Amino acid sequence: MPETQVMTGAEPFFFEGGEVGCLVSHGFTGTPQSMRFLGEFLAKEGRLTVAGPRLKGHGTSVEDMAQSSAEEWIRSLEAGMQKLRERCSKIFVTGLSMGGTLTLYMAAMYPDVIRGAISINGALFVNNPDFAGLAFMSGAPATVPGVGGDIKKPGVTELAYEDVPVPSIRQIYALMSVTRELLPRVICPTLVIQSRDDHVVVPDNAPFIIENIGAQDKRLLWLENSYHVATLDHDKELIAGETLKFIQRLV
Numbered sequence: 001m002p003e004t005q006v007m008t009g010a011e012p013f014f015f016e017g018g019e020v021g022c023l024v025s026h027g028f029t030g031t032p033q034s035m036r037f038l039g040e041f042l043a044k045e046g047r048l049t050v051a052g053p054r055l056k057g058h059g060t061s062v063e064d065m066a067q068s069s070a071e072e073w074i075r076s077l078e079a080g081m082q083k084l085r086e087r088c089s090k091i092f093v094t095g096l097s098m099g100g101t102l103t104l105y106m107a108a109m110y111p112d113v114i115r116g117a118i119s120i121n122g123a124l125f126v127n128n129p130d131f132a133g134l135a136f137m138s139g140a141p142a143t144v145p146g147v148g149g150d151i152k153k154p155g156v157t158e159l160a161y162e163d164v165p166v167p168s169i170r171q172i173y174a175l176m177s178v179t180r181e182l183l184p185r186v187i188c189p190t191l192v193i194q195s196r197d198d199h200v201v202v203p204d205n206a207p208f209i210i211e212n213i214g215a216q217d218k219r220l221l222w223l224e225n226s227y228h229v230a231t232l233d234h235d236k237e238l239i240a241g242e243t244l245k246f247i248q249r250l251v
Contacts, residue, residue, distance in 0.1 A: 004063075006059050014049075025099030027100075069171055095122070098175070115250055146160060158229045191218075196223065
């Protein structure tokens, strides 16, 4: 079944640049809008080629997302990576929230392709029994209130679904579980960025990632002035600058 029309502002982006590419992933229920500033910065200031795919089922309707799977989200990113591989000799990957989870997944699964990974408020666990209880609950509702829009900066809005389809909860738990098992295979240089005050992802995820990835070259950067959607928050310039410095150091 084809997806419904893409929301205005939720479109994927692709910026042509040089031989160094960066794959950029948005998060659970979100859209490429949350990553556009970072993508534009990397393209303009670093002359990178940047791909920001729209994950299957996102940016259209909650009904579409309910029908999509973690496997399809991965396929969406893999298609973006392939587009970069056709143009670039060196590829990096970054993502926010579930995009951070996918960043680590891609780094683990494609060690010969991914030169470095930048996880931003990535989720390997959420420590939310109420959320977990919905995954296989008999008679669960079709949707629950959304998790988007956790931003400290006034007047800034994330383009994300207002509700979470319950079938998608099963999918994200599967993705987090698989990615946790794959962490030892993340051997590329890794920058883990985490907001200290995050109302969606438990900040303890960040030291857990650092401790369990296989990479020797790894660093944890704490954000002091942003909530979960940090790529749209007070620290968005800091994230962009540190991400570019990380990439430039490795090329």
